[in-house]
Amino acid sequence: MNLASRLSEAKARSARLFRAPGRVNIIGEHTDYNDGLVLPTNTALYTWLTISPRLDRTVQVTTRNLRDTQSFSLDDIRRSEKPGWLDYVKGVAALIEIEGIRLQGAEISVDSEIPIGGGLSSSASLELATANALLEISGATMKPQQMAALCQQAEQQYAGVNCGIMDQYSVACCPRGEAMRLDCRSLEATSVVIPADISFVVTDSGVKHSLPDGGYNNRADECQKALALIQEIEPGIQSLRDISVTGLQKFESLLDVLSLRRARHVVTENHRVDSACAALASNDIEKLGKLVSESHTSLRDDFEVSCKEIETLVEIADACDGVLGSRMVGAGFGGCILSVTHTSRVAESIEKINSDYGKIIGDAPWIHVVAQANPAAEVDTQ
Ligand code: GLA
Numbered sequence: 001m002n003l004a005s006r007l008s009e010a011k012a013r014s015a016r017l018f019r020a021p022g023r024v025n026i027i028g029e030h031t032d033y034n035d036g037l038v039l040p041t042n043t044a045l046y047t048w049l050t051i052s053p054r055l056d057r058t059v060q061v062t063t064r065n066l067r068d069t070q071s072f073s074l075d076d077i078r079r080s081e082k083p084g085w086l087d088y089v090k091g092v093a094a095l096i097e098i099e100g101i102r103l104q105g106a107e108i109s110v111d112s113e114i115p116i117g118g119g120l121s122s123s124a125s126l127e128l129a130t131a132n133a134l135l136e137i138s139g140a141t142m143k144p145q146q147m148a149a150l151c152q153q154a155e156q157q158y159a160g161v162n163c164g165i166m167d168q169y170s171v172a173c174c175p176r177g178e179a180m181r182l183d184c185r186s187l188e189a190t191s192v193v194i195p196a197d198i199s200f201v202v203t204d205s206g207v208k209h210s211l212p213d214g215g216y217n218n219r220a221d222e223c224q225k226a227l228a229l230i231q232e233i234e235p236g237i238q239s240l241r242d243i244s245v246t247g248l249q250k251f252e253s254l255l256d257v258l259s260l261r262r263a264r265h266v267v268t269e270n271h272r273v274d275s276a277c278a279a280l281a282s283n284d285i286e287k288l289g290k291l292v293s294e295s296h297t298s299l300r301d302d303f304e305v306s307c308k309e310i311e312t313l314v315e316i317a318d319a320c321d322g323v324l325g326s327r328m329v330g331a332g333f334g335g336c337i338l339s340v341t342h343t344s345r346v347a348e349s350i351e352k353i354n355s356d357y358g359k360i361i362g363d364a365p366w367i368h369v370v371a372q373a374n375p376a377a378e379v380d381t382q
Pocket of ligand 1 (some may be wrong): 028029031032033119121163164165166167218330331332
């Protein structure tokens with residue numbers, strides 16, 4: 001459905017229309033919850049949300065994707081007994097009320113273009129679309145940065161995912177058409193220009209991940225364990241982020257094999273984020289491709305969040321002449337890969353990936369070229 005039909009549909013129902021983009025992380029994976037560095041951008045795949053106020057305090061939500069309608073009362077918000085998609089909406093509503101803002105009941109309809117469990121922040125996008133919409137119809141406002149932090153808390157407390165701040169911050173704040181280097185400790189954000197010579201091609205492996213299922217939280221715990229071991233020797237180190245690539249050598253013999261691997265990924269990935277920013281600034285696209293490939297190797301071997309299908313897909317994408325480097329994107333355990341591609345060779349690369357991976361999975365994979373997107377906001381229906 002295009003923007004014009006979404007607008008007229010909302011208008012016909014006297015509803016207001018909101019949208020929040022998906023995010024594509026260029027580099028800096030599993031670093032955010034270690035106070036580290038990330039480099040996401042947003043893409044024009046949106047969670048679309050229409051909302052009209054109700055007179056009572058019920059929030060009724062329909063998801064077109066999952067063909068489901070559920071409701072809850074703003075006077076009694078509790079995590080669902082059977083965890084599910086509504087918890088993301090409940091969490092956002094609950095935390096806004098805790099901020100002292102009294103929300104109005106609402107009829108909400110959600111339609112997302114972002115593949116669920118694909119590593120493109122479908123959850124954060126739903127959270128931010130919801131936060132914007134609930135606040136607006138209740139006559140309240142909040143800064144995007146504050147909304148991002150609130151939505152992160154909502155995901156942690158209501159969906160049980162101990163996520164970092166990257167997804168919510170990118171969806172809420174990343175400027176249109178740019179990447180954002182975010183320091184997840186200070187929350188200092190710097191815009192990074194993406195050269196026109198490169199495009200980011202995203203391909204879905206078809207393997208869905210579910211973050212509340214445990215693998216993600218388990219990695220966060222392992223990073224904490226590695227940190228605790230390091231702190232026994234150097235209590236001044238507050239997070240893995242405080243360790244440089246050469247500085248890690250000092251701790252190598254003191255860490256067990258698993259802790260060393262996890263720590264090494266985080267430490268080297270932070271370094272790669274800054275190298276990637278430098279490569280983008282000097283239009284060194286070959287270097288960017290190389291860094292993206294190195295990030296993938298580290299995620300596969302040291303962080304162990306890849307899977308067989310992702311490996312096949314990365315290999316296929318990297319065999320395309322127009323592709324400079326590929327890696328898994330988002331939390332991992334399936335989902336999408338990102339390929340840094342010469343803009344002039346996007347079409348031929350897509351054709352090859354389509355045909356080669358299509359033969360393996362027996363169907364054409366979902367492929368998307370990252371396109372400029374606005375951060376989460378209302379779409380004017382007037
Ligand atoms: C998920 C989380 C983010 C981040 C990435 C991995 O998308 O929500 O906070 O940790 O995984 O980089």
